[in-house]
Amino acid sequence: MTDSITIHPAHGIAGSIVLPGDKSISHRYAMLAGIAEGTSHFENYSPGADCASTLKCLEALGVRCERSLNSVSIHGLGPQLKAPAEALDCGNSGSTVRMLSGILAGQQFTTQLFGDDSLSRRPMGRVIQPLSQMGAQITSSDGGLLPLTISGAKLRALHYRAPIASAQVKTCLLFAGLFADGETSVEESTGTRDHGEIALRAFGAHVIQDGARASVQGHQKLHGLEADIPGDLSSASFFLCAAALFPGSRIEIRKLLMNPTRARLLDVLIGMGVRISVTELEEKHGELIGSVAVEGGGLEGGVIQGADTTALIDEIPVLAAIAPYTSRGVEIRDARELRVKESDRIATIASNLRAMGAQIEEREDGLLIAGEQRLHGTELDSFGDHRIAMAFAVAALRAGGTSMIKGADAAVISFPGFFNLLESVAQR
Helix, strand or coil: CCCCCCCCCCCCCCCCCCCCCCCCHHHHHHHHHCCCCEEEEEEEECCHHHHHHHHHHHCCCCCCEECCCEEEEEEEECCCCCCCCCCCCCCCCHHHHHHHHHCCCCCCCEEEEECCCCCCHCHHHHHHHHHHHHCCEECCCCCCCCCEEEEEEEEEEEECCCCCCCCHHHHHHHHHHEEECCCEECCCCCCCCCHHHHHHHHHCCCCEEECCEEEEEEECCEEECCCEECHHHHHHHHHHHHHCCCCCCCEEEEEEEECCCCCCHHHEEEEEEEEEEEEEEEEEEEEEEEEEEEEEECCEEEEEHHHHHHHCCCCCHHHHHHHHCCCCCCCEECCCCHCCCCCCHHHHHHHHHHHHCCCEEECEEEECCCCCCCCEEEEEEEEHHHHHHHHHHHHCCCCCCCEECCCCCHHHHHHHHHHHHHHHHHEE
């Protein structure tokens, strides 16, 4: 790993690539494989440190995981896992701690979960409260922060109206619902990504979806699954936006996740003037997969707000990073959730853009970024956040002069090979 990396300006992007497996699906498949009967095998499992944290936690709970390059075999124990000998280290992974908590709430033992400094600042009350209502006993060190101590119990079904739309919270409660008597349902104000519901079905569970409400019956048996995990659409955003920066650029991304709850990014980019075509669509285990080709053109800009903000929460850093290069600028609203990610992403985006010479207005729940700006290369900071590191590598491609990103090794959290792959498609 390299602590800092130098990005030189480019004049275009070109190539055909396949991306590492989707992070959201990898987490969910691994957890469900752990409590399924039989062996599951996944090709193109995410190589990121976050998904490795999930596998390490499962192994500590008695699940045998065999990893080879980009594949993993997981030998399920069925619904009852084994008490760990020590606390579970979730690393930097909010997905691991929040979604695994739903499974641990239904176990017959006590588990402690902790994470790194960044994860220890992220709010866990959003899973503590509903899991406690289901009957689990959960204590936290300081106002809903890590470490968490979860004493599992015989759970009660819950009909939960989530105050904050979060796919992680929804998945946590649906997983917990597998261990509860009766039907557990989660209703959100706006629909979030539905990988949890799709994964449950792929493992044999019956799940009902009705708009922004999802329900699961308790005590369903899961069976092992063999699957090839599609490329990560959030990781694709960096390459799509890089190509969009340069008229005449063209990049193709094959075997890419095309889940409708995640593909809003493509609609937004098309609205900003990017030419995008999708081919070879097929469905596997309930998830849509396809090939996406992007041609760079004139970037116009626009407003991201409401349901779009929820759908694009992971892609906003790179959309904001390229916003100064658009003709009309970009306004981001309703994005307060960005302040409690791996970094305060509203503040870190604003800091790096200002360092590059951009005019930007930081708001409590978003950003206003003017268009038609010229940015210069400079020293940038990842702030220990993988998406900030990668977003500003993209912004630096069109800046005047060379940029250096400190803490670039943060990218290993989700995409260890990112900088090499970006360099391979950059034209100079």
